[in-house]
């Protein structure tokens with residue numbers, strides 16, 4: 001009892017000193033809590049379904065940020081990874097009878113392979129050329145899908161997959177926990193030394209080389225990591241929908257990911273995740289007015305970007321938090337002095 | 347078997363379109379030399395440094411570093427062999443804090459292998475900043491730095507790879523006379539070698555490209571003069587400033 005009390009107090013102190021001091025951390029904590037506790041309040045199948053899909057696309061948007069936001073390798077064909085993950089998982093499940101907990105990670109590995117295959121020709125390309133080349137890859141794969149329609153099912157896709165799990169509730173918990181876990185890992189990666197090198201490559205690749213860093217290896221690493229996470233989201237999607245079709249490879253899919261990420265704020269990981277949690281349910285909501293759906297969506301995205309060029313979440317964060325001019329620690333905007341170094345905040 | 351020169355360059359040429367930027371340049375230098383390189387604007391000095399670090403590929407010619415052929419190798423391999431360079435038109439990672447700028451160099455395989463008792467890249471990066479004199483701004487974004495401080499950041503990034511040959515492209519450019527003196531002193535200290543906090547200095551040989559002749563002459567014992575991509579003089583500072591060809595090249599440009 002005494003020991004338990006000790007650890008509880010310790011946990012309480014950590015939460016109080018580290019989490020409750022910053023609005024952004026409180027929001028992240030609430031985000032975790034709400035998602036994990038939501039089924040206590042409602043188990044409405046429609047709500048759960050929307051949140052499962054939102055979580056899946058949140059992984060996809062964050063993985064785009066990891067590659068294109070951080071290393072600046074503009075990928076306009078991110079659907080490739082999503083599609084490869086979905087088809088790999090689907091075919092392995094259908095033909096090799098590998099259950100979802102095996103086929104989904106293998107779908108991720110399939111997308112890693114795709115990352116290597118497209119990463120190598122993309123290494124030499126920059127800017128517009130890179131964007132156009134990456135745009136082409138999912139279209140090429142879609143061509144292959146239609147060419148081998150006896151295996152891939154062509155337009156109809158691969159259907160009849162095993163369900164993700166036995167029930168709606170466990171489907172929900174699996175995707176939400178995987179999403180929270182993977183996004184935390186991605187954020188950790190960007191916060192590490194590797195993340196610093198990714199950042200630096202985006203800023204000035206030649207200067208990174210002149211610092212003795214093998215930029216080729218790091219760019220490929222970014223393609224593979226991003227591919228892995230996007231592939232997992234594709235695999236989850238296939239098993240949740242129980243079908244992997246050519247729509248996973250569509251150009252509009254690639255562009256939607258970019259819009260989500262830019263709307264939420266690139267080079268943050270949390271931005272794209274938050275953006276999907278706002279925009280995906282919103283798009284569902286607009287389903288009630290189908291004729292205005294895309295129009296309203298576009299207007300909201302445009303207005304946001306016009307007034308918040310760095311994206312929604314960095315903008316919000318700057319409103320509620322200020323950086324200490326001396327020690328660069330973030331503080332609640334209402335504070336007059338820094339919580340760590342006590343320098344005045346202006 | 348004769349003694350291997352530390353750095354040996356033969357017949358190095360580079361052409362940009364119709365412009366012969368570097369024309370049959372050849373020289374060699376020893377392990378303990380500090381070499382000055384001067385010449386009017388557009389003489390090809392920066393291009394020579396870029397050819398050495400592999401940022402540009404020469405049209406012809408050879409470069410050997412410690413007996414190894416380095417033409418055709420990737421820039422990062424050359425840097426990991428022990429050659430570091432700074433950029434004349436500073437190229438910081440603007441949106442990263444200054445400490446992170448230097449940490450990138452500290453994460454290179456060469457820097458990670460050295461400094462047996464320091465594994466913390468932050469600590470090492472901090473000491474490189476300390477040496478360059480900008481450690482007080484470690485947490486600022488690089489975009490907030492002044493010209494002079496950017497020059498120092500360039501130096502900090504270069505020395506963080508613990509090079510044996512340091513190529514400095516106009517390290518005094520944009521610095522006030524007092525700052526120039528300070529930088530020149532730092533260069534001399536670095537050349538002596540030793541430990542600066544957790545950063546180890548090999549006592550690198552240096553090639554310093556510079557316009558400020560008076561400052562340069564205090565540090566270097568040999569100067570190479572380039573004009574139109576050709577070496578027109580190579581000798582001690584005294585020999586070089588009295589060389590009629592050099593005087594003409596500079597006067598032709600309006601003097602320095």
Ligand SMILES: Nc1ncnc2c1ncn2[C@@H]1O[C@H](COP(=O)(O)OP(=O)(O)O)[C@@H](O)[C@H]1O
Pocket residue numbers: 362365367385386387388389390391392393394
């Ligand atoms: N990347 C490039 N492309 C085309 N021309 C270049 C390039 N780099 C340098 N030059 C040209 O080569 C010549 C030598 O340049 P540079 O080596 O920078 O001279 P310096 O450093 O001595 O002032 C200049 O005329 C310059 O315009």
Ligand SMILES: [Mg+2]
Pocket residue numbers: 391392393434515
């Ligand atoms: Mg120059």
